[in-house]
Amino acid sequence: MVFLSMTEPILKHVCQVFYDSHFGTAIRESDNSFSIIESVHVLAITLLVGTISILDLRMLGLVLCEIPVTRIARAVFPFTWAGFGVMFVSGFLLFWAEAAKNYVNPAFRVKVILLLLVGLNPLLFHTSVYRRVTEWEHEHRSPWRARAAALASLTLWSGVIVAGRAIAYF
Template identity: 45%
Template sequence: MSQFQDIIAYFEDSGLAESIRENDTLFPSIESVHVIAICLVVGSILVLDLRLLGLASIHRPVSRLAGAILPVTWSAFAIAATSGFLLFISNATKYLENGYFVAKICLICAAGVNMLIFHGISARDLSQWEKEPRPPLRARLAGAVSILLWIAVVACGRWIGFTMQVL
């Protein structure tokens, strides 16, 4: 057995995972927290992305908007990741066999890469354009790609529930 499979088995066979699997209310409660956290993540990111596209909050500097929004985004992301991990360990093997789950994780990673590219390249000269109603093309592209990626994350997340095989 590979080391990865050993780690998956360790979590999936844990008492916590068993409790989540076997308790009638624990899984749906964690899932509800996960969905609410994802809504906050996507909603807060959407506010900033729409600003980058020049479609909303055009009279607010990008850095000021980001400063107000990103603490909510990161807090909600931490809750979403924690609740998502708890859902995952309840049936890790089946989740890893689910193409929508794998796609969701890959898309979240791609959204992270998009963010890193934006901050590393597009936002280097932020002070020169952040007050403009219409940011430069590279910033608008980062916003558009982000929106598309997060819509795909939500769609894949929704399809996970429809495609998971019942135990």
């Protein structure tokens, strides 16, 4: 707790610097920049979450059950990473434009926490159950740990999207 209380003024100051910068002000006050960046951000999230959902739903045994998990993963991962890259850059630009407001926004804080958790989920998945994917990838139902990771992924990404939309209302 002491660490958080010590870093909070620093984070608040950094957010204010971003907010007050010429670049942040230009995005925020432009007639079109913010809405274009936000639209790109939403489309990138759609690509990212859409491709992840295909793999998650396959691991839950709900779609494409005849296709091996690794084949689906190889097909969607390039699109997943492209969506992630564009989502990250556009999200950072949106944050830059409204950093001081986002700092105190509870929905933004929830979104950041959910993004950390949603990033941890595939890390744990790929370093554990996915290492043995050749043993179960042809099964209609994946092992319970793979299904749990898929369910966590779908739930966390849904939370990220809801919290992201809620930012505008706080």
